[in-house]
């Protein structure tokens with residue numbers, strides 16, 4: 001069978017399985033052996049592996065794969081709120097719902113399909129959701145794996161209400177790192193951020209790349225559309241490319257908070273870092289019939305990749 005991008009049949013690259021709760025999972029593969037696994041519980045990407053089979057996302061060894069609790073790790077879709085501002089549950093209900101497979105999604109750009117293996121998912125509010133968030137919407141999520149192993153998530157949220165609604169959003173992404181003290185983020189220097197550990201007070205980041213020595217929970221505002229997470233020990237860099245998502249949330253629970261989470265190992269904060277493409281500070285407002293799109297693309301490149309390369313990407 002030919003594996004060139006032109007003849008790659010995305011349906012042949014998909015396998016359906018079930019987890020031990022009987023919830024469907026979708027396994028996406030690319031011709032070089034990279035893979036991604038998506039659970040219909042939350043539309044949640046629970047695994048992303050490169051062509052050597054190495055896992056690139058962190059999932060806690062204590063994660064509970066049992067709805068309605070969200071899975072601790074992978075990439076979670078936070079909607080219709082990120083955080084815990086009003087009567088809604090923390091980070092919204094989308095991550096706790098069972099999504100369906102969308103057999104006939106409205107078309108995306110051909111580049112979003114060609115040579116990729118992908119799955120389209122759909123979430124519509126249940127009667128119970130409408131009680132706590134009385135707005136009708138259609139949320140379409142495409143997860144795709146490209147021939148180069150890059151992982152892309154495209155969220156399209158449409159207002160099918162008679163009146164406007166607003167929401168905040170994040171792709172809460174748990175990256176797997178060798179050792180948090182060896183990691184730095186480039187692309188957020190000099191930005192303003194809201195500190196979740198200080199009642200969302202606003203501060204300005206200094207000029208240096210961000211490194212980690214204690215608990216951090218921040219929303220960086222108006223960030224560039226490329227951010228890099230460099231892991232010295234593993235000699236690899238995550239390149240995060242986002243569109244429609246002005247903010248970046250950075251979270252590491254560190255020691256004390258890790259111990260307080262039942263579904264997280266005491267020492268596991270050393271092996272993870274959440275860097276989320278998000279829209280938090282200014283809610284997205286959709287009028288009736290309007291649609292919003294938020295895209296996130298994750299790539300992993302060798303660490304010989306420097307910030308100058310990132311600058312080239314940006315231009």
Ligand code: BG6
Nearest residue numbers: 090091172196217218249251274
């Ligand atoms: C982070 C938030 O992104 O997610 C933190 O900023 C929160 O405040 C963390 O604790 C994990 O949230 P949850 O609901 O998945 O435990």
